[in-house]
Amino acid sequence: EAGVTQFPSHSVIEKGQTVTLRCDPISGHDNLYWYRRVMGKEIKFLLHFVKESKQDESGMPNNRFLAERTGGTYSTLKVQPAELEDSGVYFCASNRRGQETQYFGPGTRLLVL
Amino acid sequence: DQQVKQNSPSLSVQEGRISILNCDYTNSMFDYFLWYKKYPAEGPTFLISISSIKDKNEDGRFTVFLNKSAKHLSLHIVPSQPGDSAVYFCATREGSNYKLTFGKGTLLTVNP
Numbered sequence: 099e100a101g102v103t104q105f106p107s108h109s110v111i112e113k114g115q116t117v118t119l120r121c122d123p124i125s126g127h128d129n130l131y132w133y134r135r136v137m138g139k140e141i142k143f144l145l146h147f148v149k150e151s152k153q154d155e156s157g158m159p160n161n162r163f164l165a166e167r168t169g170g171t172y173s174t175l176k177v178q179p180a181e182l183e184d185s186g187v188y189f190c191a192s193n194r195r196g197q198e199t200q201y202f203g204p205g206t207r208l209l210v211l
Numbered sequence: 212d213q214q215v216k217q218n219s220p221s222l223s224v225q226e227g228r229i230s231i232l233n234c235d236y237t238n239s240m241f242d243y244f245l246w247y248k249k250y251p252a253e254g255p256t257f258l259i260s261i262s263s264i265k266d267k268n269e270d271g272r273f274t275v276f277l278n279k280s281a282k283h284l285s286l287h288i289v290p291s292q293p294g295d296s297a298v299y300f301c302a303t304r305e306g307s308n309y310k311l312t313f314g315k316g317t318l319l320t321v322n323p
Contacts, residue, residue: 143310189254202254
C-alpha cells in the first residue's frame with residue numbers, strides 16, 4: 099500500500115507570490131489532515147477533511163490559506179499571497195474513519211523569501 | 212499556550228540502555244495519546260499509542276505509560292539502538308475531535 103505523498107518536496111518563493119501544495123492520501127482514507135511545523139515549534143493542526151467536506155478548519159491561520167479536496171481524493175493547500183511567516187514544513191496526513199492513527203506524508207518544505 | 216509539553220529538547224543514551232522520553236499535558240479531556248518518530252526530511256511515523264482507559268501499552272522494545280492523575284505520559288525504549296536516533300513527538304487528541312495536538316519533540320541520540 100502506497101503511503102501519503104506530497105508535492106513538491108521543497109518550494110522557495112518570494113513574498114507576495116502564490117504557492118500550491120498537493121497531498122495524495124492513502125487510497126481509501128476518507129480523512130485528510132493538514133498540519134504545519136514552523137522552525138523550532140510544535141507541529142500544529144490546520145484543518146481536517148472528511149471526503150470532500152471541511153470538518154474542522156479551526157487551525158487555518160488566516161484567509162490567505164485555502165484548502166480544497168474536490169472529489170474527496172487528493173487535496174491542495176494554496177497560500178496567496180505568501181508572507182515570510184508562512185515558511186515551514188507542511189505535512190499532510192490521512193486515515194480511515196474510526197482509525198485512531200494518522201499516517202503522515204514526508205512534508206513540503208516551504209521557504210518564503 | 213502549549214497544551215502538550217516535552218520539556219527535554221534532547222536526550223543522549225548509550226546503545227543497549229533504556230531511553231525514557233517524557234510528555235506532560237494540561238487538558239484533562241485528552242483521551243488518546245500517541246508517540247511519533249521522525250527522521251530528518253521525513254514525515255512523522257506512528258510508533259505506539261495508548262487510550263486513557265489504560266495505563267500501559269507495550270509493543271516490542273517500546274512501552275508507553277500513562278499517569279492520568281499527573282497528566283503525564285512517557286515512552287520507554289529498551290534496549291535502545293542507534294537506529295532509534297530521531298525526534299520523538301508526543302501527540303494527543305480529545306474525544307471525537309480528530310485533530311492531534313503535538314509537543315515540540317525530543318531529539319534522541321543513541322550512541323554506539
